[in-house]
Amino acid sequence: MAHPFTYRGLRCGLALLTAASFASMSAPAWPQNVPVPKPAPKARDGGLQMTAQEKTSPPTTGVSQAPPNPVIPDPNRNVPANVFATFDASQKAQAARVSTYLSSLQTLVGNFVQVGPDGSKTKGDFYIQKPGKVRFEYEPPSPIAIIADGSSVAVRDRRLATQDIYPLSQTPLRFLLSDRIDLLKDTNVVNVTADDVFISITIEEKQALIGTSRLMLMIGAKDGQLKQWTVTDPQGYDTTVAIYNLDSSRKVDPGLFKIDFTNYSTPPG
Secondary structure, eight states: OOOOHHHHHHHHOOOOHHHHHHHOTTOOOOOOOOOOOSSSOOOSOOOOOOOHHHHHSSOOOOOOOHHHHOOOOOOOOOOOTTTTOOOHHHHHHHHHHHHHHHHHOOOOEEEEEOOOOOOEEEEEEEEEEETTTTEEETTOOOOOOEEEESSEEEEEEETTTEEEEEEEEGTTTTHHHHSSHHHHSSEEEEEEOOOOOEEEEEEEETTTEEEEEEEEEEEETOOOEEEEEEETTTOOOEEEEHHHHHHHSSSOOOOGGGOSSSSBOOOOO
C-alpha cells in the first residue's frame, strides 16, 4: 500500500516529503474552486514575479472542494543531473518566491489525494504544524498513519500493530517543516521550470548506499500555493500527492503529533 512516504522509500530511509501550502494563522477561510490541472510545466523562462498582494496576503483557503486530479509527471523527465548547472535570473527569482512562501508557512489542515506507482488512488487528511510536525491519516480501509513529532517520523499500520521509526533529519520532510528554507542554498535544486499554471522545482538527494531520489514541488503560478508534489524513489518509482481544502486558520491539536513508542512494536530493520 502506497502512502506519502511509500514503504519502498521508507525502508530505504528516504521518507517521502509531506508538504502543503501554509499561511498566517489569522487568515480567514472561504470557498475556492479547484482548478483543473493541466500538463506538467515545460522548461521556459517564466519571468514570474511575486506581486505586492502576494507578499502580504496569505494563501486562500477553501472548504468542501472536490478532490483534484493529480498531474502525473512524464516518467522520462528525470535526466541525469548536471553538477555544473546554473540558473538564469528568472529561475532564481522563481526559486526565491517559492522559498519565501515556504518560509512563511506555519500551520495547515487539509485533504490529499495520492497516486501510487501502480496508479492506485487513495485519499485522506493531513495536519501540519511547523517546525517539524505533520500527520497523514488515510481513509478506511487503509490502516496507515504517518506522524512526525519534530525529531522522528513514524509510519504506523494499525491493522498489523507495527510502527517504523525514521529520523526526521534524514528525510526530505526537513525541507518543508523547517522554519526557514532557501531552496537554492539549502537543497540540491536540479531544475526550475514554469508555465501559466505551475512553477515546478525539482530537488535531488544522493545517498551512497541507497541511490538517488527526487522531489518535485508544483506551486500554483497565480496563487503561489503548493498544489502537489511527486517523489521519485531510487528505483525510479513515482508517488504523487495533490492537496486541497486547505485551511490555515484552524488550530491543530498538539496531541496529533505525539508518537506512541509503547503501543506499537517496531519491526527489525
